Amino acid sequence: MTNLKEVITKLKNFRDERDWKQFHNSKDLALAISIEASELLELFLWKDNEDIDHEKMKKELADIFSFALLLADKHNLDIEKIILDKIEENSKKYPIDKAKGTAKKYTDL
Amino acid sequence: MTNLKEVITKLKNFRDERDWKQFHNSKDLALAISIEASELLELFLWKDNEDIDHEKMKKELADIFSFALLLADKHNLDIEKIILDKIEENSKKYPIDKAKGTAKKYTDL
Amino acid sequence: MTNLKEVITKLKNFRDERDWKQFHNSKDLALAISIEASELLELFLWKDNEDIDHEKMKKELADIFSFALLLADKHNLDIEKIILDKIEENSKKYPIDKAKGTAKKYTDL
Amino acid sequence: MTNLKEVITKLKNFRDERDWKQFHNSKDLALAISIEASELLELFLWKDNEDIDHEKMKKELADIFSFALLLADKHNLDIEKIILDKIEENSKKYPIDKAKGTAKKYTDL
Numbered sequence: 074m075t076n077l078k079e080v081i082t083k084l085k086n087f088r089d090e091r092d093w094k095q096f097h098n099s100k101d102l103a104l105a106i107s108i109e110a111s112e113l114l115e116l117f118l119w120k121d122n123e124d125i126d127h128e129k130m131k132k133e134l135a136d137i138f139s140f141a142l143l144l145a146d147k148h149n150l151d152i153e154k155i156i157l158d159k160i161e162e163n164s165k166k167y168p169i170d171k172a173k174g175t176a177k178k179y180t181d182l
Numbered sequence: 183m184t185n186l187k188e189v190i191t192k193l194k195n196f197r198d199e200r201d202w203k204q205f206h207n208s209k210d211l212a213l214a215i216s217i218e219a220s221e222l223l224e225l226f227l228w229k230d231n232e233d234i235d236h237e238k239m240k241k242e243l244a245d246i247f248s249f250a251l252l253l254a255d256k257h258n259l260d261i262e263k264i265i266l267d268k269i270e271e272n273s274k275k276y277p278i279d280k281a282k283g284t285a286k287k288y289t290d291l
Numbered sequence: 292m293t294n295l296k297e298v299i300t301k302l303k304n305f306r307d308e309r310d311w312k313q314f315h316n317s318k319d320l321a322l323a324i325s326i327e328a329s330e331l332l333e334l335f336l337w338k339d340n341e342d343i344d345h346e347k348m349k350k351e352l353a354d355i356f357s358f359a360l361l362l363a364d365k366h367n368l369d370i371e372k373i374i375l376d377k378i379e380e381n382s383k384k385y386p387i388d389k390a391k392g393t394a395k396k397y398t399d400l
Numbered sequence: 401m402t403n404l405k406e407v408i409t410k411l412k413n414f415r416d417e418r419d420w421k422q423f424h425n426s427k428d429l430a431l432a433i434s435i436e437a438s439e440l441l442e443l444f445l446w447k448d449n450e451d452i453d454h455e456k457m458k459k460e461l462a463d464i465f466s467f468a469l470l471l472a473d474k475h476n477l478d479i480e481k482i483i484l485d486k487i488e489e490n491s492k493k494y495p496i497d498k499a500k501g502t503a504k505k506y507t508d509l
Contacts, residue, residue, distance in 0.1 A: 096337040101336060101337050104332060104335070104336050105336060107329060107332065108329050108332055108333050108336060110329075111325060111326050111328075111329030111330075112329075114322060114325065114326055115326050117322070118319060118322050118323060118326060119314040119319050
């Protein structure tokens with residue numbers, strides 16, 4: 074089984090074989106993530122919530138993860154740690170008793 | 183050490199404790215990813231490529247990963263596998279001899 | 292010379308000849324604007340600030356304006372008025388003496 | 401009645417009083433449009449298609465138009481003309497007999 078660290082290594086190998094590190098500044102990596110997220114979004118345009126082309130969805134999700142992993146790696150971030158830290162922060166912003174069953178933003182709770 | 187599977191479990195626990203699964207249809211999860219990606223992008227607006235607030239960047243990246251993981255989990259996708267598949271596909275779209283050192287899109291190579 | 296009202300009429304004619312009004316709910320129009328904005332953004336990916344393909348930029352800007360005009364028209368909004376109202380609001384959020392020469396967000400002024 | 405040209409003048413006055421032209425390179429203006437489009441999108445997150453906060457929608461639409469007008473003005477583009485040109489192009493990509501009543505992308509028609 075492949076784990077996340079090996080996947081990141083493969084992403085960096087792909088990048089370095091093409092000498093692309095020179096383009097991967099933090100701002101453009103953020104642009105890339107946003108552009109790929111928008112391509113995922115386009116799969117749902119004018120469509121119902123679950124009317125999905127699964128093959129295309131996989132590819133767009135993979136692109137989002139790839140650029141997000143490269144940006145995180147560039148800044149030596151531990152993915153698992155930053156997510157867990159954010160869950161903890163969100164637990165305070167969205168206490169269960171106030172947030173349960175509502176989609177309101179924390180600023181409106 | 184926490185691994186990705188445990189992180190996904192924690193994300194789902196956070197969601198389920200708040201009864202939020204009802205809101206997490208695929209289309210809105212794609213919206214959420216795109217919105218979080220744009221919040222990351224905003225950190226770079228009017229700024230130089232590496233002029234970064236690291237603490238904010240960590241949080242926005244965590245949000246992007248969180249919604250992307252939830253969408254992937256909803257469709258039983260193996261993150262590592264879809265990324266590796268996409269690297270393989272991209273290897274054909276961007277052959278090293280043509281793509282090396284250029285930021286051109288594969289359609290323009 | 293064509294004015295904005297005539298342009299909006301032509302946009303609606305184009306839409307209605309194709310029987311597309313049925314797809315143009317407010318949420319999907321917002322998605323369309325965001326997707327087109329991202330296609331504009333993609334023209335700048337991995338590039339310098341003014342390294343632009345002018346012909347492509349025109350087309351992406353036209354798409355953004357088109358969907359934004361259709362959403363505004365759907366809600367009977369007067370474009371000029373909402374922009375002027377926003378300028379007035381921003382004048383208070385960004386008073387000249389505090390905002391001059393800085394790109395900081397109003398929350399950080 | 402205010403027309404679009406006067407509105408653009410007011411937008412530029414607002415910008416110049418704050419000495420913000422220095423930040424408004426084409427790439428960052430494109431970022432700004434995309435970020436504002438995403439803020440519009442956020443109004444619809446986890447919500448039904450027409451479940452709208454009209455006041456917030458007006459403001460986000462105004463922001464999108466403002467940055468799009470500033471980018472167009474920076475490149476001396478005539479808004480009405482680029483939209484009409486795009487309608488003409490789209491008329492060929494989406495011929496009525498093929499496109500009527502379907503939300504398919506022209507590449508799938």
